[in-house]
Amino acid sequence: MNHISNSGDFMGKGLSEKDLGKFKLVGNVDVFKGKAVFQVTEISLKDDDYFSKLYLYDGKRVKPFTSGNKDSNPRFSPNGKLIAFTSKRDKEGKESELYVIPTDGGEARLLAKFKYGIKNLRFTEDGKSIAVVTPIDVEKKGNDDVHIIREIPFWFNGVGWIYGKRNVVYLVDVESGKKKRLTPKNLNVDQIRFHNGRLYFTAQEDRERKPLISDLYVLENRKVRKLTPGKWRILDFLPLDDGSFVLKANTLERGIPTNAHIYHYDPKTGELKKLTKDLDRNAYNSLNSDVRGSQRAELVYKEGWIYYVATDGPRANLFRVNLDGKIERVIGGDRSVESFDIGDYIAFTAQDAVTPTELYIYRDGKEKKVTDFNKWIKGYTLSKPEHFKVKASDGVEIDAWVMKPVNFRKGKKYPAILEIHGGPKTAYGYAFMHEFHVLTSKGFVVIFSNPRGSDGYGEEFADIRGHYGERDYQDLMEVVDEALRRFDFIDGERLGVTGGSYGGFMTNWIVGHTNRFKAAVTQRSISNWISFFGTTDIGYYFAPDQIGKDPWSNLEGYWEKSPLKYAPNVETPLLIIHSTEDYRCWLPEALQLFISLKYLGKRVELAIFPGENHDLSRSGKPKHRVKRLELIAGWMEKWLKG
Known part of the structure; x- marks a missing residue:
């Protein structure tokens, strides 16, 4: 594969926005002895859709295994003779379907359909049944289109309306397809495993008042018993033969920035031992x-x-x-x-x-x-990120990278774009970002980094609760300063900035606190913590955790950390990208920022994507994803090159 070298000229063809349609997304692998089944998803620009099928590796070669175009989530049976998977082969129906297919080949057989989808599935130990996690209505709803809501959260990003629904476990007979519900309607089930004839599962008991807490339960003699004390967020688990458990859990000592660790838990003694403390x-x-x-x-x-x-x-x-x-x-x-x-x-x-x-x-x-x-990509020239360390003003080292433009020429200066990740507790690093490669193919330098708040560097590094726009903002500005000092091909007079979610918040914050950037694109962002608290799917617990308290007891703090407060300071031309069904950062976050900036006479445009949610850049309609990239690149070209 060709890459931009760290010095000298290099010519070639870079990736475009529409090359998105060439990627094959490989994932969801399941193994039985020497065989592996996995899912491959194709992005179709022609059909504006995603298509997936299963492939099988038999120890020697890889071959297509299923013929559907929406097949996913494969699981081997305990004896390896069957593979269960989910699909949507009924073109007229909207239900998710559960299938089984012989591992040695043959026709897939439909077992059952589920109205609201299949969240998880797993065979029983004897292989005679399959447990399925699926949402159901736990309260009767009227036949009209009026939503009568009595609980929070009532919607969830990428899912839609969730009020009056809970995830439960159904047991589906592999021969007959007959299904029966195993878990009660008051628990919201997530992970499931069988061990020694018992069903163990994690679930939320009170997602309204304790949205971060999930517990471990066992179903025994048709009765459900809670095994954990209601203080932790359990993400996954393993039952052991001695009656104890391995937990992947977040004990929430630092709130949301707390790391998930691997623990050993004995329900008999209540002892919780952190195995990954080192x-x-x-x-x-x-x-x-x-x-x-x-x-x-x-x-x-x-x-x-x-x-x-x-x-x-x-x-x-x-x-x-x-x-x-x-x-x-x-x-x-x-x-x-x-x-x-x-x-x-x-x-x-x-x-x-x-x-x-x-x-x-x-x-x-x-x-x-x-x-x-993805061998097709070998025909393209890709800019390989060049890593550099930035010693922040408080002495902490920050990981950062630059990507040179495709067709880079030594001695020439190029406009640069600072990319800011979401979260804030996520990270940039050694994973593929099509967006970055599109920008480098258009002649931009891309700068990205992991400032304070990022994951991967310990809890103290990640914990910026109550201090948004402070040390994290300083880190980002110092990354730009160091990049300009080190790399003479960056034109310091032609800098752009963009980011989504927390990265969108930070983009908004940046343009309200400095004029050093000549163009900005904010995406799926937060502009006002007060409105975020009361309109979004996670706002009522995320904002108190990250900003501190609630708007009634900390109104000044909420407003102080809201980029909207600083709208009069904005001089940078700003493009706002948002989606109508983004329930994580709802549309009003974009509308009030746009209207305020227009009212104040600023240079601003708003692009609204219908039917998309917070994950537009990752799983939105393919044509919308292409359009989003075109808008970002076009805005940067207009203000940094025009």
Whole structure:
């Protein structure tokens, strides 16, 4: 593959916005002994849709396995003879369908349909049934189109209306397709596992008053019993033979910035032991990518080791820890491990900054790449990110990168765009960002970094609660200062800035506090913490955690941290991109910023994407994703080149 070198001229063809339609997204791998089944998703610009099917690796070669165009989420049966998966093959219906297919080949057989989709599935230990997590209505609703709402949250980004619904577990018979509900309607179920004939699951009991708390339960003799004390957020778990459990949990000591760790928990004694205390890293892949496959990365227990993915600085690697707390890095490197499972070998999907996701096999200390779905990209010139360290003014080191333009010429100066990630507790690093490659192909330098608030550097680094727009803002400005000092090809008079979600908040904050940028694009952003608290799906608990208290007891603090307060200071031409169904940062965040800036006579435009949500850049309609990239690039070209 061709890359821009760190010095000298380099010519070639870069990626365009419409090249989005060429990516194949590999993920959701499941392993039985020497076989691996996984999902491949195609992005169709022609049909403005996503199509997925299953592939099987038999230990020697990879072959297409299912014929549907919406097949996903595969699971092997305990004896490996069947594979269960979800689909939407009924073109007229909107329901999600549960299928099984023989591993040796044959026709897929429809077992059951579920009105509101399938969130999770897993075979029972004897393989005779499949447990399915699916939403149901827990209260009767009228036949008209009026929404009578009695609870919060009442909607959720990417899902829609969730009031009066809870996720429950149904058991589906593999032969007959007959289904019966196992869990009560008052619990909102997430993860499920079977062990020694019992169903264990995690669930929220009170998502209105305790939205961050999820507990571990067991279903035994048709009765549900809670096993954890109602103080933690349990993300995944493994039952052990002695009646204890391995938990991937967030104990919330620092609120939302707290890292998820791997714990050993004994419900008999109530003792919780942190197994990963020697590695202050989040047991989760927090790296940003806009072309990734489905990320099934559940805990796996094998031969005394618990395997898990964690974000370590700008990389996401596969680690393992034993019950004594010994930690080892299993799959390392400057890359992002996306999904994995273990049988006779470790099968995993991974990507890096210049290589989209593919499937790899790791056996006996040796790694093998077994798919090449994205070999088309070898015909393009890609700018390889160049890493540099920035020593912030308080002495803390910040990871940062620059990407030179495609067709870079030594001695020439180029406009540069500062990209800011969302979260704030996510990270940039060694994962593929199509957006960055589009911008470098159009002659821009891209600068990106992991300022305070980012994941991968420990809880203290990530914890900016109550201090948005302070140290994080300083870090970003010092990254730009250092980039200008180090790289003489950056034109300091032609700087742009963009970001989404928290990155959109920070873009808004930046243009209200400095005029050094000549163009800005804010996306799915927060402009007013007061309105954010009362209109969004997570606002009523996220804002108090991040800003402090609530608007009644901290109105001054909420307004002080709102970019809208500083609208009179804005001189930078600003493009606002937002979506009508973004419930994470609802549309009023964009509307009030746009109207205020227009009222104040500022240079501003607003682009509203109908039917899209907070994940427009990652999973929106393909044509809308292309249009978004065209708008960003066009705005930067107008103000930085025009």
